[in-house]
Amino acid sequence: MPQIQHHIALPSGTTGARRAVSIGTLAAEVSLACEIANGMAARVRQALECAVSDPELLTPEQRETCAAGYARHVIYSDPLGRFTILAIVWGEGQFSPSHAHDTWCAYAVYENPLQETIYAIEPQETKARQVCTKVRNPRYSCFAGAGLDQIHRLGNSGTMPAISIHVYGVARDRVGTHVNRILEIEDERGSVA
Ligand SMILES: [Fe+2]
Numbered sequence: 001m002p003q004i005q006h007h008i009a010l011p012s013g014t015t016g017a018r019r020a021v022s023i024g025t026l027a028a029e030v031s032l033a034c035e036i037a038n039g040m041a042a043r044v045r046q047a048l049e050c051a052v053s054d055p056e057l058l059t060p061e062q063r064e065t066c067a068a069g070y071a072r073h074v075i076y077s078d079p080l081g082r083f084t085i086l087a088i089v090w091g092e093g094q095f096s097p098s099h100a101h102d103t104w105c106a107y108a109v110y111e112n113p114l115q116e117t118i119y120a121i122e123p124q125e126t127k128a129r130q131v132c133t134k135v136r137n138p139r140y141s142c143f144a145g146a147g148l149d150q151i152h153r154l155g156n157s158g159t160m161p162a163i164s165i166h167v168y169g170v171a172r173d174r175v176g177t178h179v180n181r182i183l184e185i186e187d188e189r190g191s192v193a
Contacts, residue, residue: 015056026051026085027076030167034082041106041143044167048108048141052165057110058087065091065161074172081171090114090162095155098128099180100148104169107154108141112162119151119185127186151183 029047033040062073076085114136119128144150156162170178
């Protein structure tokens with residue numbers, strides 16, 4: 001499992017100030033979304049889509065790949081521990097395991113396409129089956145609730161590093177242990193759409 005690296009964006013000149021505004025706006029919108037009874041998914045997705053439209057959202061350190069596996073850079077952690085925002089940098093051929101989630105989560109593609117394989121599981125089954133594989137281009141976003149709402153595998157089948165921005169409904173110190181629920185997969189076949 002790749003190590004989680006913690007980089008908090010600090011303002012440094014015009015670019016740094018703009019970056020701080022983009023991260024701060026995203027964090028404020030997600031914070032507001034946590035407070036509302038309905039419409040949380042749409043609000044978080046909209047905030048993510050806005051954030052990934054900023055070409056200078058990340059520092060050079062937050063764009064770094066990791067040879068051992070996809071790199072997870074923490075770019076914001078909610079002081080109340082309700083959520084954590086990460087930039088995930090996928091090197092060539094790096095993929096997550098197939099997983100469901102123990103918390104609500106959302107992501108938007110920031111730079112270069114990702115490949116996402118979707119799985120489904122029947123109520124009485126113990127293994128998930130593959131449904132389809134999709135190309136997720138920059139600005140694509142999605143939101144999923146905790147549990148079996150979304151079972152997927154994300155990664156980079158291209159040659160250039162790809163970056164996605166993720167929000168997980170856990171405190172920073174739980175991102176590595178309380179987000180992904182690894183599932184057994186029945187069938188790995190599928191086609192890229
Ligand atoms: Fe996931």
